[in-house]
Amino acid sequence: MLDAAMVGAVLASVVAAASTLLIASLGELVAERAGTLNLGVEGMMIVGAAVGYATGYSSGSLLLGTLAAVLAGTALSLVFATLAIWLAANQVASGLATTILGLGLAGLIGAPFVGTRLDAAPELQVPGLTDLPLLGEALFGQNAFVYASLALLALVSWGLARTRAGLVIRAVGESHAAAHALGHPVRRIRTLAVMFGGACAGLAGAHLSLAYTPFWASDMTSGRGWIALALVVFSAWKPLWLLAGAYLFGAVSILQLHVQGFGFGIPPQLLSALPYLATVVALVLISALKRGQGAPASLGVPFVPDR
């Protein structure tokens, strides 16, 4: 029942499923480290998926599709940034509105493409390595999005910890008043961080509609944006922990599919709910153990400069 080829295939699909979450949550982590809670991840992701698919299908170029998805996610994040940062509106309400707007827009953009199919982004093969048993396919037989997610992880963790830009982002998220007093343009920095989050969410959407499930369906993100948000809390705002969290949730979402396949008599609806249940359990455990440690001190607080 469990031969090496099958385990290898399962592992490869876990990595693929986890990459969407990793990309989206890395972007949100940067936005939150700068002090902005953007609940619009789900909306930005689905708009990225729709625009990416529409562009990729019409132009025949996956690269153009991916670029368009990134731009679309960024554009929607600017709507959020305008409301929550420049107009100092409530961040939770603005984020929810962004998600609702994104879901509506994506349905509109994707409508003509329902029922079409696209060739998925190709897996990159490394001669020799891809054929290794078990981990070969998982590590060396993935598409460019998966490798991009890991490169992004390296970039974000190094950038936040080691560069001046990262230091400024952390400072703005820690105390916007102090950062302002030191002359850092708080709202501009937060806007850039939110735009980065939007770009990442768009890229995660492109991964879904151009590679992971290369077709368009109006509910194709199915809550992955929300899981990405939960992962940021799970990681205690540390990029490397996102890797663990994303792969854990990727594993749960893939394994429940296989368990359904074996038909153990567990209702499939319950199994489909597993990743979300796991999210809830993980968050409860995290908050019980760590009491919200690691959260940027100014997270969710709008900044309004003195007159």
Next chain:
Amino acid sequence: MTDVSAPAASSSPGDSPPAVLEAIGLTKRFGALLANDHVSLAIRAGETHALLGENGAGKSTLVKMMCGLIQADSGELRFDGTPVTFPDPAASRARGVGVVFQHFALFDALTVVENVALGLPAHESLPALAARIEACVHRYGLAVEPYRRVGQLSVGERQRVEIVRCLLGDPRVLILDEPTSVLTPDESENLFRTVDLLTAEGRAVLFISHKLDEVRRLCQRATVLRGGKFIAEVDPRRESAASLARLMVGAEVPRTPRTVTHELGEPRLLVRNLTLKGDGSRGSALHDIELEIRAGEIVGIAGVAGNGQTALFEALSGERLGGDPEAIVINRVPAGALGPTERRALKAGFVPEERLGHAAAPDMRLSDNVLLTTHGDGRIVRHGIVSQSALHARFAEIVKRFDVRFGGRDPKARRLSGGNLQKFVIGREVLREPVLLVVDQPTWGVDAAAAAFIRTTLRSRAAEGCAVLVISQDLDELLEFTDRIAVMSEGRLTRPVPVEETSREAIGLAMGGALAPAPEDADAA
């Protein structure tokens, strides 16, 4: 009368060194409040210039305008005699104006060197910066370790980090906003030595304070503000503390009469071996607190902010539980496991340090704020229903007896000035007729007249048989109107000693952590 000279609009002739940074006729209005009304000030090279004034006199507004944090409505800034504008703090820093604010602009989650890097424009590696910090530390005697996390530092250390951050920008003007309000007398003395070194190098220092002795010790020139207006520029070395106080307040400063000794009643508060663990980020730890307060006396707790006073207040008020139930006895009842409402039912009253947000809900009307501590007394709320007539009668009584002044009939709490809100909060507690009253920072940020009124109120409450505990950072205040003083340092409390048996110096030593309660005999020997 004091010699009142006109403000120097530009560098005066004669022996005055040239002005580096000048404010000329700055005016700033916030809504109905004229925070600064044509205020002028010239900070000169090699001089320490004092900016004197009461809370609310407009000192902070002036400083914020001089460093670009807020913009003046009218008036002019000059740097080296030429007009400048500072659209933001970065612009003033680029010209060489460094500011150390009263509330530090530091990032708790970051290290010292990261904090310093954020204040500097240069792209410098952190190790190189750490080396520069070490050099600055040695040169000016500012003990700071570059790689410690700021959240773990004491208040005095944080201030030194701020100063180092300013100095690494090589400022020509250094502005210190109430720097000694958070320091022990010993730490203040160290700061003065640093300031003297800086002016000897030709830098100009603006020293903002309301502590007159310090100003007379340190400063060559002093500008006095009152009610947002320029009052005088004087040489503080030729003034007495009393004459400076007259300029600041505009009248003789009333002193609270210390009541003659009267019979003390039974103990109203007994604290035995109270120990609480700190919870890391917020609450600090308490170690073996022992305290007894009897009816009719006022006990003061001195100490530098952040040494566990807030934790002690919260442990006494019941906001923080976790100690032994027997550790706190209020009015003969073990109260260590009781919550705030149950402790108030034992006829205890509590006035926390933070008026807006802790003592009063900022966006609720004053009459509703009355309910916050009176709901359990059984007079205003009966069977869960608020009696509007009883509530408004109590509200009117507080306003009348405690001279709370405000606009409108029943404004939101945040619209009151600090002094009036504090009178309201204290009045609210006093009218509950408590037998134990715990007050944290009773006169912090309150004008002199209201402060005197509050002290007199507490004094007369004690004379009526209430036990009063006052936690304050203002040592002069404690020496003026309490009967016994204990000192809090790093979560420990010294044995309270009668005021007449102790001295400023002994208390200052204990504030720095020399725990032996040192009454007068050490001096007398």
